[in-house]
Amino acid sequence: MSEVLEPKKASAAGTVASAEPVYALMDQRPADMSNAESPLSRFRWQVSSSGKNVGVVARELALLGHFILRGNVANADFVKGAAEVLGVELPGTLKSNAKGNLVVRWLAPDEWLITVPGEQAFAIESNLRKRLTGHYSLVNVSGGQTLLVLSGADAVNVLRKSCHYDVHDRNFPVGKVVGTTFAKAQCVIRRAGQQEWELVIRRSFADYLAAWIQDAAQEYGFAVK
Amino acid sequence: MLHIFCPHCGEYREEEEFRCKGQAHIARPLDPEACSDEEWGHFMFFRQNTRGQHRELWVHSTGCRKHFNVIRNTVTYEIEKVYLVGTKPETEGAAS
Numbered sequence: 001m002s003e004v005l006e007p008k009k010a011s012a013a014g015t016v017a018s019a020e021p022v023y024a025l026m027d028q029r030p031a032d033m034s035n036a037e038s039p040l041s042r043f044r045w046q047v048s049s050s051g052k053n054v055g056v057v058a059r060e061l062a063l064l065g066h067f068i069l070r071g072n073v074a075n076a077d078f079v080k081g082a083a084e085v086l087g088v089e090l091p092g093t094l095k096s097n098a099k100g101n102l103v104v105r106w107l108a109p110d111e112w113l114i115t116v117p118g119e120q121a122f123a124i125e126s127n128l129r130k131r132l133t134g135h136y137s138l139v140n141v142s143g144g145q146t147l148l149v150l151s152g153a154d155a156v157n158v159l160r161k162s163c164h165y166d167v168h169d170r171n172f173p174v175g176k177v178v179g180t181t182f183a184k185a186q187c188v189i190r191r192a193g194q195q196e197w198e199l200v201i202r203r204s205f206a207d208y209l210a211a212w213i214q215d216a217a218q219e220y221g222f223a224v225k
Numbered sequence: 226m227l228h229i230f231c232p233h234c235g236e237y238r239e240e241e242e243f244r245c246k247g248q249a250h251i252a253r254p255l256d257p258e259a260c261s262d263e264e265w266g267h268f269m270f271f272r273q274n275t276r277g278q279h280r281e282l283w284v285h286s287t288g289c290r291k292h293f294n295v296i297r298n299t300v301t302y303e304i305e306k307v308y309l310v311g312t313k314p315e316t317e318g319a320a321s
Contacts, residue, residue, distance in 0.1 A: 093235055108289035109233050164239045178234075179288040181241050186287040 025129055027122040028140055029065070038062030039146045039206035045224045046214055055154030055220030058213060061147035061198075065121025067114040068107075069128070071136035081131040085124070086114065096177045096190050105177045105190055105200070113188065113200065115147065144203050150213065151196040154220035159197060161216050165189070183212040229283065230307045233291045246282040248272045249294045250313060275299055278316060 030036070040060045048054065071078040073090070083089045088097040088104055090112055096105045102124075105113040116124050121142065128138055150158060159167045163182045166172065177190045185208065188200035201209050214222055227240040254260050254268055273279070279299050284292045296306040296316055308314055 093233075108291055111289075164241060179242075179285075179290075180238070181287045 021133075023129065025126060028142065029118055029121060033063070033118070036063055039201075039203040040148070040210055043207060043210045045210070047223050048218060048221045052221045054152060054223045056150060056152045056158055056213075056217035057155075057223045057225055058210075058217070059149045059151070059225040061115075061149060063118045064142065064147060065114075065116045065118050065124065065140070066142045066145055066200075067116075067121075067125060067128075068139045068141050069112045069114055069136070070110050070138075071132070072110060075134065075136075078132060078134065078136055081133070082128065085127045085131050091177075094176055094178060096175050098175075098192075103190070103198075105188060107177075107179060107188065115200075118142070145200055146203060146206055148199045148201055148206075148209070148213070149192070149196060150199065150217075151193070152220070153195060154217070155195055155197055157220060158213060158216045159189070162212065163187070163189070167191075183209060185209055227302065227304060229295070229304060231285045231288060231291075232293050232307055232309055233285065233289045238285070238288060242285060242287045244284050244286045246284055246292065249280040249282040278305065280313075282310075 038060060041062065045058070069082065069090075071082070073079055079090055086099070086102060086104060088099045088102070091097045091104055091106045093109070094106060096103060098104070101117045102120075103115045105115075107113050114124070121140070125138065125140060132138070156167055159165075159182075163180055165178055165180045172178070172191055174191050174193060177188060179186070179188045181187065182189065182199060182201075185205040186202065187209070190198040190200075192198045199209070227243075228237050229240060229243055230237050231243075251268065254264065257265065260268070276299060278296050281295050281297055282292055283295055284290065292310050294308050294310060294313075295304050296308075297304050306314060306316060
């Protein structure tokens with residue numbers, strides 16, 4: 001490892017010899033995923049008894065590849081390069097762009113979250129590293145967070161109970177992304193469909209939020225996919 | 226609860242999403258080694274306790290996690306102006 005991360009030093013001057021950026025590029029997904037555990041894989045969901053109407057369905061999109069991409073939107077080559085590799089433009093303020101299973105969420109004016117299927121993660125990371133130049137940052141954060149999807153007619157009511165952000169259609173159209181507090185924890189919420197909401201939650205908060213959500217959803221009828 | 230405009234997100238959000246980081250525009254001494262204990266102490270610990278307009282640094286901690294400045298009236302709690310770090314709009318009677 002150390003030889004990968006060690007910056008190349010010029011022998012005499014002590015400055016970086018080559019202009020080539022130094023980064024560690026490695027496939028962080030093991031070849032054998034049979035023992036892989038997502039943050040919620042051991043969570044014991046308590047669903048509503050069968051026969052009841054189901055208003056809220058929770059589904060964890062487990063073990064995806066999560067990347068934080070940072071760069072300057074004023075840098076045309078960065079914006080163009082990212083769009084070439086990802087196949088979608090980097091979205092603007094509070095927006096998201098999706099292409100198949102790849103979703104790019106706006107997090108901050110210079111920061112985006114890219115989620116891709118786990119098996120494609122290394123290819124996307126490698127391609128971005130190959131294409132992008134200059135001042136940017138790409139970090140694999142797959143292990144730190146997970147995606148929880150709430151769907152169903154009453155999913156919106158669970159959100160209303162859990163966060164103070166206005167989730168009405170006029171303020172939260174499909175495709176919008178907001179970073180906000182959800183049940184007192186930090187959360188990035190994206191409206192993926194008319195009745196579908198994706199929550200990006202931290203690994204260490206996953207248990208707590210899952211427990212909160214199942215409690216909040218019981219009155220509408222709760223199921224897990 | 227305050228309703229605060231985040232200049233990076235371009236929206237009003239609840240105070241719960243923000244943290245106040247205290248007085249804004251505190252310049253770090255360019256050469257800390259050359260500071261006397263008194264100068265360094267003033268930089269580190271001494272803050273204004275303004276009545277009226279107060280310039281503060283806030284961070285949108287659960288949103289975009291960016292910092293910005295506000296001018297808040299400490300008497301009425303009203304946020305009179307929100308502006309980006311690196312700028313300093315003039316306001317009558319504003320604390321420095």
